[in-house]
Amino acid sequence: MIPIARPTMGEEEKQLVWSALESGFLAQGARVHELEERFADFVGVPHAIATSSGTTALHLALLGYDIGEGDEVITVPFTFIASATSILYTGARPVFVDVLLDDFCMDPSLVEAAITPRTRAIMPVSLYGQPADLPAIAAIAERHGLAVVEDAAQSHGAAIRDRKSGTWGAGVFSFYPTKNMTAGEGGMVTTADAELAERIRLLREHGMKVRYHHDVLGYNFRMSDIHASIGLAQFAKLPGYNARRREIAARYDAELRGVISPAVRPGVTHVYHQYTIRVNRRDEFVERLREQGVGSGVYYPIPVDRQKPLVALGYGQERFPVTELLTEQVLSIPVYPSLSEAEVSTVIAAVNATAVELGPLAVAAVPA
Numbered sequence: 001m002i003p004i005a006r007p008t009m010g011e012e013e014k015q016l017v018w019s020a021l022e023s024g025f026l027a028q029g030a031r032v033h034e035l036e037e038r039f040a041d042f043v044g045v046p047h048a049i050a051t052s053s054g055t056t057a058l059h060l061a062l063l064g065y066d067i068g069e070g071d072e073v074i075t076v077p078f079t080f081i082a083s084a085t086s087i088l089y090t091g092a093r094p095v096f097v098d099v100l101l102d103d104f105c106m107d108p109s110l111v112e113a114a115i116t117p118r119t120r121a122i123m124p125v126s127l128y129g130q131p132a133d134l135p136a137i138a139a140i141a142e143r144h145g146l147a148v149v150e151d152a153a154q155s156h157g158a159a160i161r162d163r164k165s166g167t168w169g170a171g172v173f174s175f176y177p178t179k180n181m182t183a184g185e186g187g188m189v190t191t192a193d194a195e196l197a198e199r200i201r202l203l204r205e206h207g208m209k210v211r212y213h214h215d216v217l218g219y220n221f222r223m224s225d226i227h228a229s230i231g232l233a234q235f236a237k238l239p240g241y242n243a244r245r246r247e248i249a250a251r252y253d254a255e256l257r258g259v260i261s262p263a264v265r266p267g268v269t270h271v272y273h274q275y276t277i278r279v280n281r282r283d284e285f286v287e288r289l290r291e292q293g294v295g296s297g298v299y300y301p302i303p304v305d306r307q308k309p310l311v312a313l314g315y316g317q318e319r320f321p322v323t324e325l326l327t328e329q330v331l332s333i334p335v336y337p338s339l340s341e342a343e344v345s346t347v348i349a350a351v352n353a354t355a356v357e358l359g360p361l362a363v364a365a366v367p368a
């Protein structure tokens with residue numbers, strides 16, 4: 001079976017973790033600092049703050065902008081739940097706008113109508129490795145005096161022309177095992193705003209600058225040096241990993257038939273955290289692929305606003321037609337760097353045979 005994800009761990013990871021263990025320094029230290037410096041440099045911003053996960057990084061980015069009770073943050077319902085729950089953790093309310101059918105990201109034309117006097121920030125999600133339309137969203141944010149918190153959990157190294165994900169407002173990355181690079185668990189906030197970076201650092205460490213002198217209500221959202229060691233080894237391989245993901249995606253683009261392949265906006269460098277197609281009769285499609293030895297994944301089967309914790313808060317009544325359609329049709333196929341050419345060929349043959357069997361998409365556009 002070709003699994004949907006397969007993290008690649010090598011000697012470099014083992015050696016760095018082992019040396020961290022031997023040093024006796026396990027918590028946040030020099031390794032975390034080194035990963036922050038390298039990651040900031042890679043993204044192209046002066047500041048990067050490492051955290052225990054992408055979720056805590058989102059939470060801290062919002063708190064860094066002083067977002068809380070009574071505030072609203074505009075985001076999308078077609079994403080992983082942490083985009084929304086991180087907003088809820090602060091006491092603010094997520095306000096959802098639909099995504100575009102072609103790039104699966106926030107539809108900028110819907111944002112202005114969702115702005116109210118309570119709106120403090122916009123959180124676009126750069127889904128599957130393609131940056132959302134950040135120039136358009138940042139222009140709206142600027143006109144209305146709002147912060148931009150990009151959920152870049154899936155878009156390490158993605159770019160719009162020469163500007164990388166993570167350079168608009170605050171960028172938030174995840175180092176979960178299936179991501180383009182991993183630290184086991186971990187996250188990172190990137191920003192050009194020195195004051196924001198300073199507040200986030202303070203909040204990450206119990207609100208403490210001087211040992212045992214606490215200035216604000218803070219958290220322990222630190223990354224450990226053990227995790228940063230994995231992260232440093234992976235970071236060195238990220239450009240190669242992304243190049244291989246793009247190479248596999250190019251084969252899929254050229255050779256897949258009878259399914260809708262992901263669209264890439266002009267000028268965008270997509271890093272294919274996922275290669276996500278739209279298929280007819282998805283449950284049967286998944287089953288047929290499995291029978292042919294190909295794993296697949298559905299990201300995501302339920303709009304976030306219809307998940308139980310949000311329904312309990314009164315969400316789930318609004319209609320988001322594009323999200324609703326996508327949650328029924330999207331299917332991600334293996335695209336990680338350790339796939340061999342033979343495995344890529346197996347995936348292509350299985351998808352193409354299944355598409356012939358199950359027929360073309362019955363509903364390709366959003367019903368009027």
Ligand SMILES: Cc1ncc(COP(=O)(O)O)c(C=O)c1O
Pocket residue numbers: 053054055056079080082083125151153154173174175176186187
């Ligand atoms: C879009 C998105 N946002 C947020 C997160 C949360 O990251 P983490 O799992 O590192 O907490 C993830 C990853 O799982 C994600 O895919």
